[in-house]
Amino acid sequence: MLDFKKNKYALIIATALFLSAFLAYALTPRNAMADSKPKINLEKSIPTAFADWKLDERVTPVAATPELQDKLDNLYSQIVSRTYINDKGEQIMLSIAYGRDQGGDGSQVHRPEYCYPAQGFELKNTRDEQLKYKNDYIPVRRLLAVNGSRTEPISYWVTVGETALRSGFDRKLAQISYGLKGTIPDGLLFRVSNISTDIEASYQLQEKFTNDLLNNVDKQTRIRLAGNLNGE
Template structure:
């Protein structure tokens, strides 16, 4: 039998107690949210179509193709999760190519994960490294986005993505679930948007600089109401 020292036992019990309290608090919040029937639907996109709102020309980049992006295989789950899905490749004569994916859900239940890079890239055989949060300066503020490198045998991508859930901008899957639960407790059913921008290059610094430049150009190319669809703080 393994002997546990007297000093280790209280610490272990304390850690287990904290985990139990945190887990219980989350379950309680989620349970109360589920018990209430939210009636106020927040949909910043409405009946507008992403394909019509996102311009074919963004800065020096121009729309080239709808294929070539990493996405999970189409299935019934993803069809049910998303109201709209936009995929585009943009090219510019003096810049790295840009791959843009936008996934929008008009009725958020906390399961906007199919197109998150942490899900779809490993499913496609990629290894994700160098994950970090990067702030992109925008007119009047900044956008906090997650950046990482996705590597496979014959392809390396530098990518950046962010999510909006209602009026929140969660940076993780756990924060996203909390955003949904808090909105439901207020009686709201929030919509959600995931924006993923990537480029093919081994050079991380050059790739992230290009992604930031495209992001700034994208926000400059759309009107204020569309900017708020992409980032609830943008004006």
């Protein structure tokens, strides 16, 4: 009887170890999605002038500390940081960080929740909303970064493969889904912000800017920036 129990427990342990090894193998991606897509060049693909927006070289987004910049350079294939101004003198800061490997947690380094506190900002009023684009919606996370007299409303999302997501649980599910297919997804973090104490007006301006930008890039770039919208 004792031998039977020992054999039973040994079988359970062996089965658990086998399943663990199988899952580890199955969830290990092998094929890079970026290799099957046309190469992207964000500096060229993102126009410097569109709609009533043009590049404003007088203002630059918050510069990363040397330590943070080193991490960004190691994690991302391309980073674009620009400031645009429209005919009314309204400014929007745009930051896009693209990485070939979005199968892990590396992109959290560029999330506002990580990089803004590293620059001395306090984050407030985090909320999850949707940004309307034509007949579709992009899931966004909105928050407020404050440092002294500087108040900066922020909207951002991440893409994993060709799906736009907020950071967190949805992103982790997408990573697991691609992992089960043996695929290493690429993706990016898309962030817009401006300096203003009028929070709601800022989010409306950011939505207008984002719509203007997406309307003035080619289809492949639009999918890279915001995922598949309306079956694109």
